[in-house]
Amino acid sequence: MAHFERTTERLTLRRVRMSDLPDFVALERALRATEKRSPPAEAESAEYLRRFTEVWDRGDLGCWAIEMTGRVVGFGGVQPHGDAWNLYFRVDPARHGLGIATEMAREAVATAGEVRPDWVVRCETRPWNTAAIKVAERAGLTRIDDHDGYAVLEFHPIGRR
Numbered sequence: 001m002a003h004f005e006r007t008t009e010r011l012t013l014r015r016v017r018m019s020d021l022p023d024f025v026a027l028e029r030a031l032r033a034t035e036k037r038s039p040p041a042e043a044e045s046a047e048y049l050r051r052f053t054e055v056w057d058r059g060d061l062g063c064w065a066i067e068m069t070g071r072v073v074g075f076g077g078v079q080p081h082g083d084a085w086n087l088y089f090r091v092d093p094a095r096h097g098l099g100i101a102t103e104m105a106r107e108a109v110a111t112a113g114e115v116r117p118d119w120v121v122r123c124e125t126r127p128w129n130t131a132a133i134k135v136a137e138r139a140g141l142t143r144i145d146d147h148d149g150y151a152v153l154e155f156h157p158i159g160r161r
């Protein structure tokens with residue numbers, strides 16, 4: 001699946017693998033610490049990561065590990081959800097505000113459009129998650145009506161509504 005992997009100005013975007021588990025857990029732990037939440041159970045994180053790797057294993061475009069200067073600094077990308085792309089991102093809190101999620105999300109939207117241009121790209125997040133909403137908007141998505149307590153943003157390829 002190397003053809004689904006990308007490099008941008010600062011980032012290497014490569015498929016996630018189970019060997020990313022230590023970085024995956026460390027990122028979740030760091031994010032939860034900023035919210036004063038207890039760390040994730042390793043088994044819970046492993047299950048989450050396994051579901052990301054399965055997408056790649058069945059041949060689809062899935063979530064990337066985001067590397068900058070040789071280190072994993074986050075996870076994100078698009079993966080199929082029904083007949084749409086779900087856009088997702090999480091970045092190391094020590095590196096927030098550097099444009100990492102935006103740089104990744106723009107590439108994810110472009111790649112999604114190459115792989116299945118007829119699919120909508122959708123991002124759902126809590127309405128108070130202003131950083132995530134900004135990232136999605138900067139990647140070209142537009143906010144539509146909230147659904148079930150979530151802010152919903154979509155990018156419709158030309159000709160599809």
Ligand SMILES: CC(C)(COP(=O)(O)OP(=O)(O)OC[C@H]1O[C@@H](n2cnc3c(N)ncnc32)[C@H](O)[C@@H]1OP(=O)(O)O)[C@@H](O)C(=O)NCCC(=O)NCCS
Nearest residue numbers: 088089090091096097098099100101102125131132134135
């Ligand atoms: C959302 C998230 C991925 C943004 O990552 P990032 O690399 O910092 O994003 P960017 O630098 O590309 O830009 C996002 C914008 O939000 C701002 N921002 C970043 N972190 C923020 C925070 N904690 N609170 C408020 N604004 C924040 C950035 O400064 C930037 O805005 P600006 O350019 O006007 O200053 C990151 O905050 C994160 O990992 N959050 C936890 C996971 C999450 O909520 N994911 C979204 C679920 S879909």
